[in-house]
Amino acid sequence: MNKKYLVIGIGNIYRGDDGAGVLAARALKARPDVPLDCVDIQESDGSAFALMELWRGRGDVVIIDAMALAGKKSGELLVFDGRRSLLPLDQFRVSTHAFGLKEAIALSGSLGALPKQLTIIAIVGADFSMKEGLSPAVAAAVQRWVNEFPSSLKAALGHSRRTNQRSTDARNVTDEQLSQSGPSNR
Amino acid sequence: MAKRTTKIIKVNYLARVEGEGALTVRFRSGQIEDLQLKIFEPPRFFEAFLRGRSAVEVADITSRICGICPVAYQMSAVYAVERALGVTVEEPVALLRQLLYCGEWIESHALHVYMLHAPDYLGYPDVVAMAKDHPREVERGLAIKKAGNAIVTVLGGREIHPINVRVGGFYRLPHKKELDALVDLLQHALEAACDGVRSVSTFPFTQALAPPELVALQPMLSNDAYPMCEGRIMSSAAVSADVADFEQTFEEIQVPYSNALHSIVKGGGAYLTGPLARFHFHQSKLTQRALDLISECSRHQLDLNQYNPSQSIVIRSLEIVHALETAIAAIKSYERPDKPCKDIELRSGTGMAATEAPRGLLYHRYSLDDDGRILDAKIVPPTSQNQRAIEEELRMILTGKAAMSKAALSQLCEQAIRNHDPCISCATHFLKLTIEDLDGLSGVDASAN
Numbered sequence: 001m002n003k004k005y006l007v008i009g010i011g012n013i014y015r016g017d018d019g020a021g022v023l024a025a026r027a028l029k030a031r032p033d034v035p036l037d038c039v040d041i042q043e044s045d046g047s048a049f050a051l052m053e054l055w056r057g058r059g060d061v062v063i064i065d066a067m068a069l070a071g072k073k074s075g076e077l078l079v080f081d082g083r084r085s086l087l088p089l090d091q092f093r094v095s096t097h098a099f100g101l102k103e104a105i106a107l108s109g110s111l112g113a114l115p116k117q118l119t120i121i122a123i124v125g126a127d128f129s130m131k132e133g134l135s136p137a138v139a140a141a142v143q144r145w146v147n148e149f150p151s152s153l154k155a156a157l158g159h160s161r162r163t164n165q166r167s168t169d170a171r172n173v174t175d176e177q178l179s180q181s182g183p184s185n186r
Numbered sequence: 187m188a189k190r191t192t193k194i195i196k197v198n199y200l201a202r203v204e205g206e207g208a209l210t211v212r213f214r215s216g217q218i219e220d221l222q223l224k225i226f227e228p229p230r231f232f233e234a235f236l237r238g239r240s241a242v243e244v245a246d247i248t249s250r251i252c253g254i255c256p257v258a259y260q261m262s263a264v265y266a267v268e269r270a271l272g273v274t275v276e277e278p279v280a281l282l283r284q285l286l287y288c289g290e291w292i293e294s295h296a297l298h299v300y301m302l303h304a305p306d307y308l309g310y311p312d313v314v315a316m317a318k319d320h321p322r323e324v325e326r327g328l329a330i331k332k333a334g335n336a337i338v339t340v341l342g343g344r345e346i347h348p349i350n351v352r353v354g355g356f357y358r359l360p361h362k363k364e365l366d367a368l369v370d371l372l373q374h375a376l377e378a379a380c381d382g383v384r385s386v387s388t389f390p391f392t393q394a395l396a397p398p399e400l401v402a403l404q405p406m407l408s409n410d411a412y413p414m415c416e417g418r419i420m421s422s423a424a425v426s427a428d429v430a431d432f433e434q435t436f437e438e439i440q441v442p443y444s445n446a447l448h449s450i451v452k453g454g455g456a457y458l459t460g461p462l463a464r465f466h467f468h469q470s471k472l473t474q475r476a477l478d479l480i481s482e483c484s485r486h487q488l489d490l491n492q493y494n495p496s497q498s499i500v501i502r503s504l505e506i507v508h509a510l511e512t513a514i515a516a517i518k519s520y521e522r523p524d525k526p527c528k529d530i531e532l533r534s535g536t537g538m539a540a541t542e543a544p545r546g547l548l549y550h551r552y553s554l555d556d557d558g559r560i561l562d563a564k565i566v567p568p569t570s571q572n573q574r575a576i577e578e579e580l581r582m583i584l585t586g587k588a589a590m591s592k593a594a595l596s597q598l599c600e601q602a603i604r605n606h607d608p609c610i611s612c613a614t615h616f617l618k619l620t621i622e623d624l625d626g627l628s629g630v631d632a633s634a635n
Binding site for chain 2: 050106111
């Protein structure tokens with residue numbers, strides 16, 4: 001059964017802050033105030049075809065992923081509309097070893113198969129080296145989002161749209177910054 | 187006196203291939219003076235990583251060589267170690283390994299045919315652009331790939347870098363109902379794959395070429411099937427060798443411009459492994475639906491018996507059909523064995539194995555000490571073996587084309603390389619092309635990257 005909302009935490013927990021999305025998804029799933037009958041919470045390594053398969057036929061999808069964004073401080077939480085951003089496609093012309101979130105959005109867009117709403121929560125990471133554990137600012141950002149998400153979800157369930165989730169920062173994320181996203185997009 | 191001109195074609199980063207590499211072609215007075223397929227991805231050192239590790243770790247270490255064809259590495263690795271330990275797996279386990287391998291052929295070929303190669307024929311820079319006008323082709327590829335992924339997930343434990351293969355068998359055997367649950371998905375993918383063959387067989391193909399020496403596995407007479415997991419090594423020239431004699435038959439040589447070794451036939455030259463070679467020797471052993479599709483193609487004047495690398499997209503598509511039918515048959519005949527794995531005793535020995543990865547022959551050799559620790563490992567991936575043959579094919583294709591535009595030459599070279607689906611990640615990643623006219627005297631643009 002397709003639940004109304006799908007949350008996908010993307011990342012690799014063995015690459016420092018890149019694990020933020022996956023750890024956020026796990027923490028969210030463990031909370032008693034998240035209505036799992038309405039929300040499907042999944043983890044992903046971020047490969048494009050797996051993401052496309054996860055969100056195929058879904059109406060409302062939230063992606064949480066660590067990113068390296070120029071000009072942003074680590075631990076910042078940025079929210080933007082995955083359907084509207086013009087993502088750079090240079091990587092799509094190279095190896096499928098590097099097909100990730102951007103490519104999944106682009107290809108789903110071409111196929112007319114994007115979810116009706118695709119919200120991307122970007123946690124600005126600092127350290128993507130090969131180790132387990134998040135840097136303090138990123139761990140705090142994950143906790144902040146996990147604490148806030150249930151109430152915004154309740155509001156969304158009540159109002160069908162989660163416009164109250166969008167932060168002012170979302171309007172400040174440029175396509176150029178997205179093109180510099182970190183290893184979780186690989 | 188004739189005017190001397192020098193033109194260099196450089197593809198600085200080859201697109202739509204697995205990994206990172208480059209191509210440089212130097213023309214002098216209209217003739218190819220030099221041609222170098224450069225694999226500049228740094229060496230991976232896997233053979234060195236393996237030294238000192240237990241033989242039982244080979245499947246999990248070598249699968250990390252490639253995210254597209256990890257099963258191939260696992261298969262060649264476990265069969266080689268099992269030979270070193272004197273272990274032969276029973277038929278049900280061998281059948282499951284073949285099923286897992288079918289999953290990888292399906293997902294790897296679907297990725298290449300529909301996401302990387304088809305844009306060449308339909309005139310698009312990439313699959314995102316192609317998907318807007320040809321969504322059915324792309325959706326077909328996704329459906330087929332999904333079926334391959336499902337096999338690998340159920341049998342391998344996860345979609346990428348499976349974790350269920352071990353020396354002597356598997357860690358866990360699937361229950362019959364787990365495999366039976368895949369059949370509908372595979373049947374759906376099979377119909378899509380058959381439509382796929384009909385579709386790609388109408389693509390515009392270039393002319394046939396003189397074939398290189400073709401090399402593939404020749405399955406044992408007792409298992410006279412299309413090659414995948416075992417067999418002797420045969421070639422279209424004189425080679426007929428046991429896998430144990432691979433290193434006496436072929437040699438790897440270093441070239442200064444590439445981080446991947448080139449393989450040649452000892453005392454001979456370049457050779458080609460992969461779908462074109464397998465099809466050349468064994469097309470009659472494909473499954474019935476694939477054979478019926480070959481007949482359909484021939485009724486439409488498509489001659490698949492000539493060596494034409496641009497038709498490799500059809501042959502890969504036929505191999506997808508074959509792998510899907512083989513997988514469905516394997517699932518239907520599956521009876522869960524009592525034990526997932528044979529008891530193994532670690533000891534000294536040397537074992538070699540070669541299997542047919544989606545891109546071609548993949549050879550492994552391991553020498554073990556008394557405790558079964560790896561003393562020495564050798565891995566020869568298909569892309570490394572095919573590099574020289576691809577270079578020679580490019581020379582053939584580019585002969586007499588010096589006057590073409592830079593853009594046309596670049597497209598020609600890149601498509602010729604993509605015909606062989608090279609995996610640079612395996613051979614060490616890909617592709618960078620440069621065309622230069624050093625004297626500025628020929629009809630092409632100067633110094634372009």
